[in-house]
Amino acid sequence: MKKTPRPYQAEAFDALVKAAVTPADSENGFHIPYASMCTGSGKSLVAAMLTDKVLRQGGRVLQLVPSKELVVQNYEEAWHYVESPEHLGICCAKLYRSQVDKRAVIATYTSFLRRAADSGAFNLLIIDECHLVSPEFGSSYRKIVRALLRINPKMKIVGLTATPYRMVQGMLHNDCVQGKALFTGMVYETHIPTMIKAGYLSHVESISGEIEADMEGVALSGADYNTSQMSVKFDAIVADAVADMRIKFAAYNIDTALIFASSIENAKHILNEWGGDDMRIVYGDMPNHERSAAIKWIKSGDGKRYIVNVGVLTTGFDHRALDCVALMRATMSLGLYVQMVGRVIRSHDDKQQGYVIDYGGNIERHGPIDATLPPKTKKKKGEAPKKLCTLVLDENIEFEGIEYRRGQDCNHANKLTAKFCQKCGGEFITENDEGKYSMRSKAQILAAKIEAATVTYQVEGVVYAKAYSRKDSTPMIKMLIYTEYAELVHTHYICLEHPGRTGAKGREFALNLFKDPKDYYELGQAGVTANNIVHLLNNAEHYFNKIKKVTIRPQAGNSKYKELVEVELE
Secondary structure (H helix, E strand, O other): OOOOOOHHHHHHHHHHHHHOEOOOOOOOOOEOEEEEOOOOOOHHHHHHHHHHHHHHOOOOEEEEEOOHHHHHHHHHHHHOOOOOHHHEEEEEHHHOEEOOOOOEEEEEHHHHHHHHHHOOOOOEEEEEOHHHOOOOOOOHHHHHHHHHHHHOOOOEEEEEEOOOEEOOOEEOOOOEOOEOOOOOEEEEEOOHHHHHHOOOEOOEEEOOOOOOOOOOOOOEEOOEEOHHHHHHHHHOOHHHHHHHHHHHHHHOOOOEEEEEEOOHHHHHHHHHHHOOOOEEEEEOOOOHHHHHHHHHHHHOOOOOEEEEEEOOOOOOOOOOOOOEEEEEOOOOOHHHHHHHHHHHOEOEOOEOOEEEEEOOOHHHHHOOOOOOOOOOOOOOOOOOOEEEOOOEOOOOEEEOOEEEOOOOEOOOEEEOOOOEOOOOOOEEEEOOOOOOEEEEOHHHHHHHHHHHHOEEEEOOEEEEEEEEOOOOOOEEEEEEEEOOOOOEEEEEEEOOOOOHHHHHHHHHHHHHHEOOHHHHHHHHHOOOOHHHHHHHHHHOHHHEOOEEEEEEEEEOOEEEEEEEEEEEEO
16 A cells, blocks of 8 residues: 655655756756655655656656665665556666666666666656765766766756765755765755654663773774774774673663674674674675575564674664664764664664664764764864875885885875875775765876766767878878767777787778678778778768767876777767
């Protein structure tokens, strides 16, 4: 039976529909709104309502989510809500589905990224967990948005999130140093205390004790704790923490719990210390079927079932009967803290309340889940926090008079405002709501620049002429490639008569232009020369395939010179 939206879900839906504005509707340009709906309040249903509206209007809609679990969750919600579920499709590599031709597509952004340009036009883009959209102009989400807007400049965009803020930049719609924020305003918001009071969410009680990891001396990586250093601190308390969990699980009748560990090694240590069949582990790089089986295991059946999780089940894990969350990690990110504790805040008929056991000082740092405040940038006394470089050196370097060898860890502590590592030149990239930074080496930065500068053109005309090598006057074919606006986009040389690999590549290129290879070989009886081929290209077009598209990219290390990397023939 089709769900009836709760009042606040209907209000969020109406607010997003009313606020989404394209340049065609407003002289002020785009208005890209988002709704902040606290964890457990049913964002998936609002996404389904928006999807159903677009389908009933005859349009196409795309939902972008960060994980396989959210794809499944949003797909199931939409399937039971929309009038025409046969129009729903999934694009997710881990689910082995790539149904981008459907009218309503629910996709992980990583799987959809390479298919964005060929997916066709969408009327609405819904970004779930939109706090993950980086302010960095070259991020994956922003690339997808630009690709889709090139196909349909009138496409509307809306966002949904439970945590509408970032650690350093503030609210999602605030401009920041990396670039202009994608979202322009928050149009609806729910609050955890109100939702608990209304009975939509479960009350959560903290039952933390005296066992807590000592975070003194742990450096910051980005704006959060360095993972490897934090893991060492928590590994030191595993035995005491596991013993404490046993006591508390028994005292509070906790049958199901989700334990957030600081690293895979830390999680395995917890699992070994526990030593029973009632605990399993989940992490990002484990085989997909094992991860799915563990999640299915904790959701089904009776008895005691506990999962140790490493950075996976912060979003998309919806088990309303979950009794407890145990935090065997620390975070400076309010967003991550809310997402973790949010797993146990969902209400269930068989659950009077949820519990949080905190071994990382997170409750003291951020407050109880029903009394948190968005982070504010403020000056701190003492030593300024550092941004630790996590790259491995890919070349020998000298820094401050000391030589460092290729393969060594950089580990340089940079200023928190640094965009590039002062020592190795690696780039810090804001990645998610945790404020953590992934990194790119100088080689990866160059590769990304080349990829960003690679362009595909629709070809409307090609002119062929004879040319000669500057070095030894060897004849060549000069191709002048034009777009529909008579714009010369590239000049390419076919080196038929050159020796070695250059000549072999030239002859292979020329052969591909012929509709029938036998014409090329028959011509070869009289000598395949640049002069002969140019004459044919300009006077016997029926011999040749017409060039439809070309892809051009800069040569590595030289933005001035560009090369033809791909030709699409009709």
